[in-house]
Amino acid sequence: MPPNAPAAAPKDNREKLLERAMSRHQYSGDALIEVLHTAQELYGFLSPHLLTAIAHKLRLPPSRVLGVASFYHFFSLKPKGEHTFTVCLGTACYVAGALGLVERLEKRCCKAGTTTPDGKVSVETARCIGSCGLAPAVIYDGAVLARVTPEGLDRELERIGAK
Amino acid sequence: MSVKTLEIDGKMVTGMAGETIFSVAWEHGIHIPRLCHIGGISDVGACRLCMVEVEGQRKLQAACLTQIEEGMVVRTDTPRLKAHRKLIVELLMAERNHICAVCVANGACELQELARSMGIDHVRLRYRFPVFPVDTSNERFGMDHNRCVLCTRCVRVCDEVEGAHTWDVFGRGAGSRIISDLGEPWGASESCTGCGKCVQVCPTGALFDKGKTVAEMRKDRGFLKYIVTAREKKQWIG
């Protein structure tokens, strides 16, 4: 998912697109995950307002909708930062020192799973991104960076002017 | 419907096809420990306390979800199962902040009773001491996440019996917690009817009547059988 795409779409259009996705599934409750995917792609994160709207349209209890949205890592309940670092913690990356990358990001930016207060950077972790040959790997704004070092992260952070 | 014969703990028993090991065992006086199961609502196999050994199967099976089969040989109380259950109760104790001595449900708590019956006099694991809030925004009831074991009885009774589905589970793993509606305070929930069924089925002091002091909370679970029988069979049992 290109992280900057949602902001580009005009607001009213997004509502329409979400409505179309729900309609495609005949507003079936079973399509909740698909609908949440579409919403996340359109808006970048799932606000309470959005979740309420989806719950009403799909005739689902709000607690179920939030329960599902909070269960999957893919969904975000808060706005993502301008840039996102997702550190792979799969076995190969872990062995190659991914934990040191998380530590560096947490030290310089914010705890994994959160976004810096200025909205600049989000730090995420993932199980295995399937790029074991590139270990340790980090997904930076959708692109996979190979054999990342803490110093490499420092350079990236300086380049985008974090902190 | 066909009758099936099987062996549980060396005893020959019979049950109807479709019945679970758990319910057949209980009908025959073999009481398998459980926290998430409660008669009258669906089973989810969340607590894993009712795990049993089934001959010919390497893995343990959740008795509340496993249907009986002809000729099955089941053991419910082996040393392996005992050790397993003990560890589960200890994990539950260590996961949240269970402090029996100052709990509203002291003396009437299913978790406490399980621990007692298993001879758990201490927990071998390091306590996590998570910080959880208490939600007393509802006018009549309170929810103390510190005492929740995530059995989801409240979620199911609210969905299946009351029909409101106010409760659900937020997040995953150790970060899970019970939420009402979109995670707002219980008192702000629009779907909650205030029926209190969740409070009565909660096995611990997590859901309680507001205004109860230490060791004062007692729960009445008889209503569930009454309502479910009334609904399904149009019989109002005394």
Added chain:
Amino acid sequence: MTVLLIAIGNAMRGDDGAAHRVIERLEPAPGVVVRGELQLLPELAPEVARADRVVFIDADVEADEPSIEPLEAGAGAGTPLVHTITPREIVLLAGKLYGFTGRAYLCRLPVADFDRDGLSPAAEAGVEKAVGLLREFIR
């Protein structure tokens, strides 16, 4: 012939609760009365006096192995502000005030750590042994 077993300690303070574990694990037996106490208070003396034999079970950081030793009545060494008294003192009170003529014993349990949940391995092993010793003793 009655035996009174008195466990002393705070079950919520790690190994301090070892004595309570011991009496919980002992099977009930005719003529055997068990009591768990947080601390000893003088009003226990009349009850001690009614028994033929009394065993105080207590955690002791200086014990290496659990043992059951005869306990002499006697005054403690100056406890000016304490709100509790010692086993020896209870025995003395029971004897002098209530005519206790039975025998008293102290069962010391090896312990290590009071700042934990549950028992340390050392205390756990001690509890097991002590249970065995006491079973013999009661018989």
Added chain:
Amino acid sequence: MPERIVIQPVTRIEGHAKISIYLDDDGAVSSAQFHVTEFRGFEKLCEGRPFHEMPGLMSRVCGICPVSHILASSKACDNLLGVEVPRTAVQQRRMVNLAQLVQSHALSFFHLSAPDLLLGMDAPPEKRNVFGLVERDAEFARRGIRLRQFGQRIIELVGGKRIHPSWGAPGGVLRAIGEAERDEIRGWIPEALESAEIAIGRLKGVLDSMAIEIEHLGNFPTLFLGLVSPEGGLEYYDGVIRIVDGEGNAVAEGLDPQRYLTYLGEASEEWSFMKFPYYKPLGYPGGKYRVGPLARMNVARFAGTPRADREMHEFKQRSQGAVCESFHYHLARLIEILHAIERIEEITQDPDLLGSNIRARAGQNRNEGIGCSEAPRGTLFHHYQVDDNGLVRSANLLIATSQNNLAMNLAVEQAARYFVSGRSLQEGMLNRVEAAIRCFDPCLSCSTHALGQMPLVVELRDAGGALLDRARRG
């Protein structure tokens, strides 16, 4: 070089305590401090809890006087509900409070203090204990045990449990009692009254031989603070605060316990975890005051029961103004036992004691509640602030022992100045310094909310702070 002596831990008091005695360049005592070096933070762990759980939670502050904490806590919660507690519950609460006073005072007198008092401060240490007492008079010692049992039995009969009863609750109590319980309590009374009077007689008989101790163990003017009934009599459950000075003149009358913050302040010192409350209008440390048995004898004008009135009248004759000798805490304690037994008897005659209306029900109507009652060791305040959902935002406990803190320090210093000399600690000196504290019967687990038992250490230090001698008890 000035020097310092330290007694630590003040033998197995329920808390961790240390006495430091500082000597000046000439080897004379320059000052002494009574430190409490344990911290428990009970107030902190109440935060975020529903206030209805507070009486049960608070009973855990102390295994010696849980009832006092249940009561003050229940009263603070009554306040949050804004209800009037039914008379049956009030009578039960009064009775259990008095029962706790009897058992606590009986332990303090018969087991902790009587050996010093009745055998003499200079009796050999191996004799100067409860067993020396037993040798001297077994019947008297048995009476002591029975008196404690009387108090404990009432707590058990009414509260359902000897220690940490789950019985007090916001708005009232949880269990009604019946005729059987009441009759059993009544049955104890004649013997209990007799025992109390015998003890009083025995103590009065030896006071003349204790003139030096009476004079030097905490004898100084301070304020005295305690609850009194609206008529000015002894009162333990409810009432108004009265404060008198060393001359016995009223400094303040009819103060509302609800407004305690307007007249009581709490100072902290870096060398002790125990706080130092003081009477605000006189500042810190000028506003030092004493609470507990001696203070109650001084603030109340009368007892309100015949036997105790007789003793109290005589007690008040011991001084021109207020009785300022801390040593007389002991006698005051015995008079209180007598009074409490008489009051318990009165309560058992009240038919309302057996009612079934034991709890007033209401939702939360206030965000702030203050409960005040007299605990065995003095006035106890529980103060809670709760949010609109009834969760505790902050809790403050003002404990009897900490209110006596300034006076205890002064008493230790006075005793040290008079009895300690030289560069090493000797048994008789130590014993008197400890005895100064024992007058107050402090309960350090309450006052610091510390866990477990702690012994006493006394350290003697020179002016440069170098340790000269150290004694440890317990």
